[in-house]
Amino acid sequence: MPGSPQNLIDGGIAELKRFGYAPFGDAAPDWAGMWLLLRGDFATLRRTHVPTYAEMSPWPQEGARIYMRRRLLADRLFEECQVLYRRLHGEGINTELVEAYSLARDAYEEAVLDFGKAREMLEDVFTSTVDLVSASRA
């Protein structure tokens, strides 16, 4: 079966869906459902149980929402890159689209790095809260 530019986009989307990517829509974020797909990133040898969204107290829950909001913003900028990627294939290569795509990529990069910073922030919150709870139970 011949390939197409869309195949690459579809493949990328399928992989990001493993971690909760969903196309832009009107529905309110399902924080608990999204967290289920992301919480594995906080598992460590010491923290084998990462709490569910409902199990978290307000402090880490707020941190988790900030982390997930950053991810949602990255998703929207990912879509912006996709649009320009498709236009470059459909309309042909030209300076306007090449530079627009460059701006979109830079914005996506910043969003992905912010997502990473939010992970580090939440990691610190967990170290201050969840790990202490685990330690006191032990």
Place this chain on the structure above:
Amino acid sequence: MRTFKTYDKGDVLPEDYKKALINLMCFQADSEYAGGQRVAENHRYATRPEEAYRLSKKVFEEMGHAFYVWNLLQELGVDVDARLYELSHNPENPDPRKVNVINGFRKENWSKFFECWEDVALFSTVVTPAAVAFLGQYRECSYLPWARVNVRIHKEEYGHLAFGVWASKRCIEFGGEKTREFMQQRIPKFMQMGLGFYGRPSAGGEKSQMFDIYYEYGIKVKKPEELQTEYLELLDSRLKEIGLIMPAGVEADYDMRMGYEAEEPVVA
């Protein structure tokens, strides 16, 4: 310091110079795009969300590098949309009469290198420094529009190297000493590719037929030996940062670097 005549946008280019320039630019652009396709295939190995997102960013960037260079090639009269069509519609086996892709980025060669996320992390740590050194030389080349574009590309290639270091550290952070040893054993296969990236030595019986022409024109500004030194210094520093050791006695795999036409000018 070498000196050579430079050309800017709109300048009339000598025919032989133009032919050699187009050949190398096509090689870079086609390979960047194919590289983006291959990186995208590695998404399936991503074990954690941030890893997946950072890799998707890298895919878009590799594609963006191709678009930068194709955009310049268009001004030189190359039908770049045909090249884009060929690569995007035949990602697994593009026609070598239509595009010129580095061997290492052809699917049948690339796939053999990857079995796990650690391989993905190591590729960016061990092979990317070669791209940083090799493509870095084009920032000082005689065709100024291409030099300027490669300043932008070089910056992002450095970012890809940082991604490799970050991802490798994370692998070891989560997997411990066992993973560190596992990764250490896998460095040579990627180092072979990295060492072969910039081509055969500039002297001796196996030297590239085209190198002298590119060097004379200032399209390539560094000899493979100089690039090798840069590569090894960069690689050594990054491996140390991760807690890995640069293995000794690894030999270059030049077959992974060569284009379909072994660096001879191809259809433009």
